[in-house]
Amino acid sequence: MKRKLFVSIVVLVILSITTVCVLWAKGIIFSDKENPNINNNLVIITEEERYVEKEDNGFVKDKESGKIVYNPNVDYTDRNSYPEISVITREENDFSPYDWDSYDDGFILEYMKYFIWAYPEHSFDVFSDKEIASVVALASQLYIPRSIEEVQAVAKLYFNIDNYELPTGTYKLENYGDFTVTKIDKYYVSSEIQNEKELLNSRYLIDTEIVDNRIIVYYDYAKSFMFTDTCYLPHDFPGDGIKREERCIIGYYQFHFTYEDNKIHLDKIIYEINDKYDE
DSSP, X not given: OHHHHHHHHHHHHHHHHHHHHHHHHTTSSSOTTOOTTSOGGGEEEESOOTTEEEOTTSOEEETTTOOEEEOTTSOTTOTTTSOOOHHHHHHHHHOOGGGOOTTOOSHHHHHHHHHHHHSTTOOBSSOOHHHHHHHHHHXXXXXXXXXXXXXXXXXXXXXXXXXXXXXXXXXXXXXXXXXXXXXXXXXXXXXXXXXXXXXXXXXXXXXXXXETTEEEEEEEEOOGGGOSTTTEEOTTSTTTOOEEOGGGOOEEEEEEEEEETTEEEEEEEEEEEOTTOOO
């Protein structure tokens, strides 16, 4: 009897360990907040700073082009010479979602485009650490060196994270390209984009729905050449007014926000494929 009990316990332990290993391998447990809607191969971040070279004199050079991307003798916070991060500028100067109408294509379009550049045609309920890092890196516009405080402001605006530390290393975004982020003298700076992909950067704001402090922004997703008088007519185009041909629209986006303390925070993204799209 004791032997049978012992064997049963051993078998149960083996089955339990096997089950845990399988669930771990599939990312169901111990998944480090990975987004189940995203193929993890879409973003890879390695510690290797592959595309930049730090020189002894403090300069940082792009290895592929030879361009100096950081000069220690330059004040990159001088706004007479170097523009501020665009989403931060819009938010501070003229941001209020209650002033949006169906055709406001300013701040909110700038805000959303980095998600679409990095992860086109994807939905999000949560964001993994890698997804957060890639969006913050793109939205921070690191072709100009940005201070730690500026990058932290972007992370706060997009994900409501305080004191964010952007991972350095080489980012490989399957739908965007490859680039290296490095940190020097309290600045973040990026290499030029390698293996750059063609971006479908065309979106058209259809509607904005605001209920209390909840905001939903509705966008069509289409190729740029579709915005013509034969397929898709923007609201300010002279002539017939708004025209939407379903066959031209690749898919439909919903961006869900919460508005509080004069700031918006993205809660989720819903993307639906248009089965009537005719490429």
